[in-house]
Amino acid sequence: MKAPFSSRSRLTRVIAIQLGIAALLVAWFTLGLPRLQREWAAEETAKKEGRIQSLIQSLVAEDPARDLPAGSAAGYAHPQRLVSTPSEDEVKQALGPIDGLSGDFRGGVHLIWTGTNHKLEASFTQGRLYCLRVEDVHSGHGELVFESSMNWQAF
Numbered sequence: 001m002k003a004p005f006s007s008r009s010r011l012t013r014v015i016a017i018q019l020g021i022a023a024l025l026v027a028w029f030t031l032g033l034p035r036l037q038r039e040w041a042a043e044e045t046a047k048k049e050g051r052i053q054s055l056i057q058s059l060v061a062e063d064p065a066r067d068l069p070a071g072s073a074a075g076y077a078h079p080q081r082l083v084s085t086p087s088e089d090e091v092k093q094a095l096g097p098i099d100g101l102s103g104d105f106r107g108g109v110h111l112i113w114t115g116t117n118h119k120l121e122a123s124f125t126q127g128r129l130y131c132l133r134v135e136d137v138h139s140g141h142g143e144l145v146f147e148s149s150m151n152w153q154a155f
Contacts, residue, residue, distance in 0.1 A: 042116075049115030051095050056120070056134060059083055063149035079152035080145045085129045091122050 062078040088109065092098065100112035109124045114137065121133035135142035144153040 045116050048096060048113060049117055052113055052115045052118050052120050055094050060145050079149040080143065081149040082145055082147045085147065088124045088127050091129060
């Protein structure tokens with residue numbers, strides 16, 4: 001009579017262990033994994049912000065010869081212009097995967113990347129960059145930067 005009782009006790013213990021493992025897996029997939037995914041996404045967004053900043057610094061130059069009243073306590077705004085016009089592939093390679101894509105009626109392509117502080121929209125016509133739209137994510141203010149500083153606009 002000890003054999004059936006012993007095997008039943010072992011069976012109960014095995015089932016309890018399996019239920020415990022299943023409960024741990026459910027807890028991991030509902031609590032732990034989403035938290036890790038959020039951390040990974042935040043790290044990737046921070047890296048993207050750094051790539052956005054470095055691209056802006058390499059492509060945009062101020063034109064201090066054209067000081068314009070900015071209407072702020074700081075004084076004057078310096079219009080900006082594009083130093084170079086890289087191809088669509090070069091910009092994609094510098095910034096990584098795009099976050100958004102749109103087109104216009106003239107065949108232009110608008111690619112969007114969003115970092116932690118800035119949203120960058122690069123506009124291309126015939127595969128060449130013609131405009132950068134840099135927007136602060138928190139305030140919504142930004143600039144439109146073209147090849148000529150005469151077309152520069154702050155918003």
